[in-house]
Amino acid sequence: MGLPAMFDWNSVIREVVIGATKSDGGTRAVSYRIGGGTTLPFLEKTPKPPLIAFELCDSPQYWSPIITNYCGDVVNSPAEWAKTAGSAYGADIIRLYLTSTRQRNYSDFEAVKRTVELVLDATGLPLIIEGSNEPKIDSEVFLKCGEAGQGERLLLGTAEASRYRSIAAAALAYNHSLIAQSPIDINLAKQLNILLKEIGVPQDHIVIDPYTGTLGYGFEYSYSAMERIRFSALKGDTDLAMPMICSAVDSLSVKEVRDAEPGTRDTMAVAWEFYTGIAAAAAGAEIICVRHPDSIGKLKEAFRSLAHSKVPTGGD
Amino acid sequence: MIDVNTAVSSGQTILKQRMNSLTSSFAYEETAYHLPVSYALTGIAVHNPAAAALAYTKMQDNPIIAHECLLAQKTELDGRPPAPYTGFIPDTVLRKLGYSLVDGSIIGLALLIGKPEQGSAAAGICRELQEKYMLTFLAGDVVSALANEGVKVGLDYRLIPLGPTNFHGVHFIDIVARVAMMFGGVVPGDAGRLLSYAVERAKAIVLVFPGLSDEELALVDAMRVLGFPIVSLGQYESDQWIKATPDDAVARGMEAKGIRVTVTAIPIPMGCSPAFEGKSIRKEEMYVEFGGGRSPAFELLTMKDAAEVKDGEVTVIGPEIDAMKEGSANPLAILIHVAGRAMKKDYEPVLERRIHNFVNYGEGSWHVAQRDLIWVRISKEVVAKGVKIQHIGKLLANKFRMDFPQLLDAVSVTFITDQEKVLAAKITAEKVYDERDARIKGMLDTDVDTYYSCTLCQTFAPNHVCVITPERPALCGAISWLDGRIAYEISPAGANQPIRKGAVINQVTGEYEGVNQFVKKASHGEVDRCSLYSVMEYPMTCCGCFECIALMLPEVNGIMVVNREFKGVTPSGMTFSTLAGTIGGGAQTPGFTGISKNFIISNRFLQGDGGIERLVWMPQQLKDELKNRFTEKLEKQGLGGFFDKIADETKAVTIEDLAIYLEKAGHPALTMKPLV
Numbered sequence: 001m002g003l004p005a006m007f008d009w010n011s012v013i014r015e016v017v018i019g020a021t022k023s024d025g026g027t028r029a030v031s032y033r034i035g036g037g038t039t040l041p042f043l044e045k046t047p048k049p050p051l052i053a054f055e056l057c058d059s060p061q062y063w064s065p066i067i068t069n070y071c072g073d074v075v076n077s078p079a080e081w082a083k084t085a086g087s088a089y090g091a092d093i094i095r096l097y098l099t100s101t102r103q104r105n106y107s108d109f110e111a112v113k114r115t116v117e118l119v120l121d122a123t124g125l126p127l128i129i130e131g132s133n134e135p136k137i138d139s140e141v142f143l144k145c146g147e148a149g150q151g152e153r154l155l156l157g158t159a160e161a162s163r164y165r166s167i168a169a170a171a172l173a174y175n176h177s178l179i180a181q182s183p184i185d186i187n188l189a190k191q192l193n194i195l196l197k198e199i200g201v202p203q204d205h206i207v208i209d210p211y212t213g214t215l216g217y218g219f220e221y222s223y224s225a226m227e228r229i230r231f232s233a234l235k236g237d238t239d240l241a242m243p244m245i246c247s248a249v250d251s252l253s254v255k256e257v258r259d260a261e262p263g264t265r266d267t268m269a270v271a272w273e274f275y276t277g278i279a280a281a282a283a284g285a286e287i288i289c290v291r292h293p294d295s296i297g298k299l300k301e302a303f304r305s306l307a308h309s310k311v312p313t314g315g316d
Numbered sequence: 317m318i319d320v321n322t323a324v325s326s327g328q329t330i331l332k333q334r335m336n337s338l339t340s341s342f343a344y345e346e347t348a349y350h351l352p353v354s355y356a357l358t359g360i361a362v363h364n365p366a367a368a369a370l371a372y373t374k375m376q377d378n379p380i381i382a383h384e385c386l387l388a389q390k391t392e393l394d395g396r397p398p399a400p401y402t403g404f405i406p407d408t409v410l411r412k413l414g415y416s417l418v419d420g421s422i423i424g425l426a427l428l429i430g431k432p433e434q435g436s437a438a439a440g441i442c443r444e445l446q447e448k449y450m451l452t453f454l455a456g457d458v459v460s461a462l463a464n465e466g467v468k469v470g471l472d473y474r475l476i477p478l479g480p481t482n483f484h485g486v487h488f489i490d491i492v493a494r495v496a497m498m499f500g501g502v503v504p505g506d507a508g509r510l511l512s513y514a515v516e517r518a519k520a521i522v523l524v525f526p527g528l529s530d531e532e533l534a535l536v537d538a539m540r541v542l543g544f545p546i547v548s549l550g551q552y553e554s555d556q557w558i559k560a561t562p563d564d565a566v567a568r569g570m571e572a573k574g575i576r577v578t579v580t581a582i583p584i585p586m587g588c589s590p591a592f593e594g595k596s597i598r599k600e601e602m603y604v605e606f607g608g609g610r611s612p613a614f615e616l617l618t619m620k621d622a623a624e625v626k627d628g629e630v631t632v633i634g635p636e637i638d639a640m641k642e643g644s645a646n647p648l649a650i651l652i653h654v655a656g657r658a659m660k661k662d663y664e665p666v667l668e669r670r671i672h673n674f675v676n677y678g679e680g681s682w683h684v685a686q687r688d689l690i691w692v693r694i695s696k697e698v699v700a701k702g703v704k705i706q707h708i709g710k711l712l713a714n715k716f717r718m719d720f721p722q723l724l725d726a727v728s729v730t731f732i733t734d735q736e737k738v739l740a741a742k743i744t745a746e747k748v749y750d751e752r753d754a755r756i757k758g759m760l761d762t763d764v765d766t767y768y769s770c771t772l773c774q775t776f777a778p779n780h781v782c783v784i785t786p787e788r789p790a791l792c793g794a795i796s797w798l799d800g801r802i803a804y805e806i807s808p809a810g811a812n813q814p815i816r817k818g819a820v821i822n823q824v825t826g827e828y829e830g831v832n833q834f835v836k837k838a839s840h841g842e843v844d845r846c847s848l849y850s851v852m853e854y855p856m857t858c859c860g861c862f863e864c865i866a867l868m869l870p871e872v873n874g875i876m877v878v879n880r881e882f883k884g885v886t887p888s889g890m891t892f893s894t895l896a897g898t899i900g901g902g903a904q905t906p907g908f909t910g911i912s913k914n915f916i917i918s919n920r921f922l923q924g925d926g927g928i929e930r931l932v933w934m935p936q937q938l939k940d941e942l943k944n945r946f947t948e949k950l951e952k953q954g955l956g957g958f959f960d961k962i963a964d965e966t967k968a969v970t971i972e973d974l975a976i977y978l979e980k981a982g983h984p985a986l987t988m989k990p991l992v
Contacts, residue, residue, distance in 0.1 A: 139421050143412065169418035172499045173411045187774050187811060194809040199418060200499055228778060232840070 009234035013037040014204050014241050016177050018093065019126025020153040028152060029124025032092070034207070034286040035243035039234065041284050042306050049303035050281045052296050053128055053289040054091035055247065056081045058115050062099040064252040066269050067291050078115055079122035086123045089293040090300065094119065095128035095157075095247075101141055102133050109140045116148035128155040128179070128245075128289075131167070138166040146170030155179060155245075158209060161192045168199045179245055181209035184218075184225045186232065186240070193239045203242065207287070212246040214254055215276040222246070226283035246280035247289035248273065270294045278302055320537055320554035324379075327534030331382040334531075335372055338365035338385060342392035346406030349497060349504075352490040353384045356497055359505020362388075375507070379534040383486040390483075397479045400469055401459070404487060405478075407494065409471075413451065414495045422451040422474065423519060424575040426566075427488040429536065430525030430550065431457035437549075437562035439465040441523065444566045446474050448577045453478050455485035458525055482532040489539065492518050515543030521569035524557075526550030545572035571622070574657070576721055582714040584707040586698040587679035597682040603642055603699040608684075608691030610645035612738050615690050616745040617652040617668035625655040627717070627726035630709035634734030637694065637704045648692060649732035649741045652712060656724040658805065663723070665752050666802050667716070674715040681708055687749055688742060705731050722806055759786040759797070761848075761920060765817055767831065768800025771838055772811040773859030777902030779839040780859040781846075783815060783831055787920045788848055792861035793912035813838075825850040825924030843904050850924030851875055852991065855909035860900035862910025864938070865892065866922075867899075870992050871971050872978055874932030874985035875925060877916060882935035884965055887974045907992075913938070917946050919953075925991070929958065929984040933974060936964040958984070 015035040020026025032051060037044065058078040060068045067075075074081045078096060085091045096119055098112055116129060127149065132141040143166070145156060157179035159167045164180070171178045180196060182188035189208055196206060210226045213219045226244060233241035251257065251272040260268040273295040277288040281303065290296060341364040343350070350361040354371040357378075362368050368385040375381050396403040405413075416422045426445050432438035438461050445452045452475050454462070459477040462469060469475040478484040496502040496513040503509065514520075522544050524536055533552070540546060540556060547569040548557045560568045570576075582588050607613025640646055650671060668686070675683035680698025684691045694703065709729035716727045732738050761767075763786065770782040770790050782790045786797040795803070795812070803812040818830025826848030835846045835857075845854040851866050858865075864879045867888060878886045878895065885891050890898075899908045915921050916938075922930045928950070939946075939962065947959045961981040968974035978986055 139416070139419050142419075143415055146415070165418060165420045169415045172418055173415045185774070186778075187771055191807075191809045200501065202501070224778070228840070 007039060007234070009039055011234050011236040011238070011241060013230075013233055013243060014238075016155075016204055016207055016243050017153055018128075018155050018177065020151060024153070026152045027120065027124075028126050031126060031153065037230075037234075037243075037284075037286075040230065041282060047307040048286075049300075049307050050286055050288050051092040052090075052277075052299055053093035053095040053245075053247075053287050054085040054089055054293070054296060055095045055097060055249075055289050055291045056085060057097040057099040059100040059102070062097075062102055064269075064291065066252055066257070066265055070266055071293065079118040082119045082123040082125070085293070086125045090296050091125065093128060093155075093287065094123055094125050095130065095289055097130040098132065098141065098145075101131070101137060106132075106134070106137060109137075109144050112141055113144040113148040116145055120149065120152060126155070127152065128157060130157045135163050138163060142166040142170040146174035146176060149176060150174045153177065155207060157181075159192065159196065161188060161195065164192065164196060165199065168196055168201050171201055171205055172199075177205040177207060179207050179209045180242075181211055184211045184213070184221045186225055186228045189225070189229055190232075190237070190239045193242065197239070203238070206242045208240070208242045208244045210244060210246070212248040212276070212280060214248045214250040215272060215279060216256075217250060217254055219248065219276060219279060223279060223283045226280070226285065230284040243286035244284055245287040245289065246277070246283075246285040248276040248280070249289075249291070251276055252291060266292065266294065270298065274298050274302070281306075317551050317553050318533070320533055320552050320557065323530045323533040324537045327530035327532070328377060328379060330531050331379055331386075331534060332377055334386055335369065335382050338368055338389055340389065340392065341365075342385075342388040344388065344391070344404045346408070347404070347494070348407060349490075349494050351384050351388055352493040352497070353486070354381050355504050356493040356502060356510045357381070357505075357507045379531070379538045380486060380489055383483065383531075383535045384490060387483055387486055397484070401477050401479045401484070402487075403479055403484070405476075405491060407498075410491060410494050411498065413491070414499050416451070417495065417519075418499060421449070423449045423577065424451070424570070424573070425488070425492070425518070425520040426450045426452045426569070427455065427485055427520070427522045427544075428452060428458045428525070429455045429482050429485045429522065429528070429532075431527035432461050432525045432549070434562075435461040435465040438462055438525070439467045441562055441566055442467055442475055448566065448570065450474070450566075450570075450575075452476065453485075453488050453491070455479055455488070456482035456525075457527065482528055482535075485532070486535060488520075488522075489542070492520060492542065511541065511543075518542065518544075519573055519575045520544045521547065521573050521575070523547045523549060523565050523569060524552065543573075545569050547572075571725065576725060577717075582711055584678075584710050585702045586681075586707070588677050588711055588715075589679075590673075590677055592679050593673060593676045595676075595682070597680070597693040597695045601695050601697070602693040603696045604637060604640045604694055605645050606648035606692040607689070608645070611647045612688075612735070612742060613648040613690050613692065614688035614738075614742050614745050615650040615652075615668065615671050615686070616741075616748060617654065617664055617671065618748065619659050619661060619664060620653045620655050622655040622657075622725060625653045625726040625728050627728065628710075628713050629728040630706050630713060631728075631730045632704075632706050632709070633730065633732045633737060636706070636733075637699060640733075642696075646733055647735045647738040648690075649730075649738045649745075650690075650712075651730040651732070651741065652716070653728045653730070654716065654724050655726045656720075658723050662798055663802050666796075666799055667720070667723075670716070670719070671712065674712050675708060677715065678703075678708065678711055681711070688746065705733065720806060723802075761785045761787045761826070764797070767815045767817055768797060768804060769813045769815050769834060769838060770795055770800065770811055771813075773861060774811075774902070777857070777859035777900065779842040780857045780902035781835050781838040781843070782859070783835065783846060783848060783856060784812075785848060785920075787918045788915050789912045791856070791858065791863070791910040791912055791915075793863040793914060794861075822847065822924075825853055826920065827854065839902075842902075846904075847924055849920045849922070851909050851922065852907055852925050855904060855906060857902050857904045858899045858908075858910035859902060860896060862896070862900075863912045864910070864916070865895050865899065866909050866911050867895065868907040868991055869932060869971065869974070872932055872975050872983075872985060873930075873988060873991050874978070874983070875922060875930045875991075876933035877911070877931065877938070879913065879935060879938045881937060882965075884935075885969070886935075886965075887933055887963075887968060887971045889971070913942065917942055917949050919949070926988050928953070928955070929988065930991075931962055932978060932983060932985050933963045933968065936966055939964055 019031035680695035
């Protein structure tokens with residue numbers, strides 16, 4: 001028995017497809033259809049637990065040493081790392097950060113294309129690609145990402161109100177979806193979605209990133225924004241009826257993790273990612289991103305038990 | 317002189333005959349869109365004469381379809397035109413072009429067709445199109461004319477030679493048709509959708525040189541249906557075409573199609589970013605200064621006709637910075653002229669206020685105050701790097717264009733540094749200031765039927781909705797009704813939305829049906845009613861940015877106001893910050909409301925609570941700040957002397973003291989209708 005129907009939701013979260021298998025013209029071993037929710041997370045008749053994306057990068061100097069130490073040599077090859085993430089860590093999705101483009105005056109755009117192609121070859125999992133950090137090279141970088149992943153239904157990140165055109169163009173030209181990020185603000189999230197609609201991005205190609213603060217470091221703001229986004233969507237606001245993705249990237253640099261004893265640092269990092277991830281899932285995220293391999297199994301186990309738990313009906 | 321209409325009808329006859337001459341089948345490789353224009357318009361995949369005839373008839377003998385079919389057959393028979401010509405452009409290349417269009421790295425498309433009388437004029441036009449980030453396609457003799465001028469063509473130069481004949485100009489339209497299908501969601505066969513995409517979304521213009529045959533004129537004239545302005549540079553006579561000279565052809569075409577150049581980087585020898593906004597330049601760091609009471613200085617932004625404003629032009633009248641003595645104060649006039657189809661005279665003061673922000677964006681330029689009170693400094697550091705007064709002008713011209721792309725088509729800046737000329741220009745400026753004051757001052761809530769919302773603060777106050785009217789600025793004091801209106805025009809999906817005030821529910825408390833409906837929706841169902849002129853009944857919600865708090869003091873039957881700067885305890889027994897914590901966060905708290913300082917002297921303040929005579933207490937500093945304007949207003953209302961009856965912390969700290977003071981002063985609130 002579920003909870004009594006005390007919400008008068010009248011709308012559904014739009015579904016977004018990530019990854020294309022052979023039958024859809026891609027080469028992924030699996031593809032996902034995220035979204036489709038009709039009520040709050042874990043209250044569905046058959047709850048769909050969030051997917052877990054493992055974040056990695058192509059230039060590990062920009063990555064937390066906790067992770068690079070833990071993962072070992074594999075971090076020097078994004079393709080190998082992606083492969084390991086699927087086979088050994090158990091990730092559902094790979095999120096590739098093109099950190100190599102953060103070098104000053106970066107201009108080797110062919111390398112961007114090569115990296116994306118190598119990672120696509122190495123893993124059968126659907127891919128999220130995070131392009132450049134620098135508006136000046138957005139146009140080149142996203143063009144290459146879009147091209148390299150043509151047919152694969154990538155999820156491209158990250159569009160913001162001040163810079164979304166290149167990502168939108170790549171999504172439109174090569175039929176990918178994109179992540180639309182706004183700074184913990186329901187109205188700005190809606191505004192960006194409207195801007196994307198105006199430029200022509202179909203609404204079932206958009207995933208909302210509400211911006212995720214780390215637990216204890218502002219997550220409550222993210223939670224509140226997500227809750228409100230989901231409420232509005234379920235009450236019929238179609239400009240907000242998109243799945244959400246959360247990545248609490250600061251989890252690895254909070255004081256408690258940074259200053260932890262070397263022997264407990266991994267445990268602490270995983271704890272921070274895990275609890276933030278659980279909270280984000282409770283707020284409605286369809287994709288949870290993590291950087292520590294050990295966070296994946298723990299989150300999956302937790303989602304399984306949440307999905308199968310008996311919900312108290314109250315009163316008895 | 318060629319009459320276009322006559323030529324077009326003769327051209328159509330010829331095209332119809334030539335359509336009968338199609339013999340063999342034909343197809344372009346490297347495209348999934350067959351003959352793209354025919355396919356997009358009719359849904360027919362044309363590959364042979366029969367299908368061609370079908371599509372042609374279906375589109376009422378459209379010359380574009382005829383050209384497309386005829387050129388496809390010709391290409392099938394003769395092969396692609398030789399390099400540098402591209403001929404039909406494959407889908408993969410087009411996808412990249414479309415990417416650049418959506419991405420904004422190119423802002424529009426142009427077709428140059430025909431035989432220019434002078435190669436140099438054509439070269440000039442191409443250079444201008446390149447500078448304006450347009451992607452230009454070339455068809456006919458214009459290509460060889462450009463080659464003779466040494467102009468390089470190719471995708472890298474954003475100049476694409478389609479083919480050696482005017483005939484090849486039809487590829488321009490197959491490109492637009494494919495972009496519409498790839499990026500615009502246009503379904504093949506949906507002619508209506510394609511046309512509306514072309515008209516509304518495709519930023520394309522056509523520039524026609526002399527030498528077109530009747531058939532070719534029929535082709536070009538048919539492009540008008542797609543909403544492309546046709547700019548004539550030849551002896552063509554048509555009331556539907558725009559006549560132009562090589563000097564203004566590009567500008568007129570872009571203007572007609574509403575294509576605007578966006579600026580990305582400002583070419584000045586110092587940094588320019590909001591990051592520098594908060595800096596100050598101290599006396600010992602400054603190279604020169606202007607105004608601040610040390611020399612005459614003012615700023616004025618006015619709108620002009622488009623023809624009178626040369627975009628990006630910066631003029632300095634009088635000595636430049638290198639002719640000024642280090643450490644000196646100099647006269648300065650900042651005169652900005654703007655033009656734009658959406659620009660309105662009412663926006664002038666709102667835009668003028670931005671001079672302050674923009675000058676402060678400069679790494680080494682600093683600005684305070686407004687109008688003829690301005691004070692500007694330029695630092696030694698950036699003067700050593702080569703910054704001159706003209707660079708501040710460039711900064712201003714560019715920033716205005718960058719921040720108001722929908723509003724402004726052209727911005728020019730003039731600086732005057734010559735004492736006498738500054739003083740002369742200042743007289744004119746002061747007249748403009750007076751006119752503006754009269755306009756804003758005279759503007760009443762009853763003059764307009766639309767107010768503006770502000771939900772900027774919903775970030776932290778989730779259900780807060782500010783309603784901004786001509787007589788009630790936003791509670792933060794930073795956004796007036798005009799600002800709200802301009803913000804909405806600039807960003808229609810933004811935080812400032814129009815509110816139709818609708819039917820009056822209560823004239824005195826300022827409650828309107830439309831406002832209530834809006835507030836209910838924007839507060840996510842939390843707030844049902846909102847009265848604009850009352851503290852007691854359904855007051856506006858409060859975020860946390862209010863300049864002042866107005867609250868009831870039932871003990872003395874009055875209302876007090878405390879401003880953010882006042883640190884002491886008020887007669888309510890609470891400090892500003894305690895009060896702010898109690899009423900903020902987006903809640904509606906009857907008896908308490910957040911307001912701007914200027915609202916205190918508005919005739920609408922306390923209208924719903926019995927009138928301004930309810931006001932019993934304000935901190936002295938706030939009283940001083942408002943004194944002149946407030947007493948003037950009170951005089952007009954026949955309330956001279958009332959101002960001195962309002963207590964402050966020097967008269968009364970506690971509620972008991974206040975009651976005694978008010979009694980002694982004979983304050984009218986004491987005898988008014990009970991507040992609660």
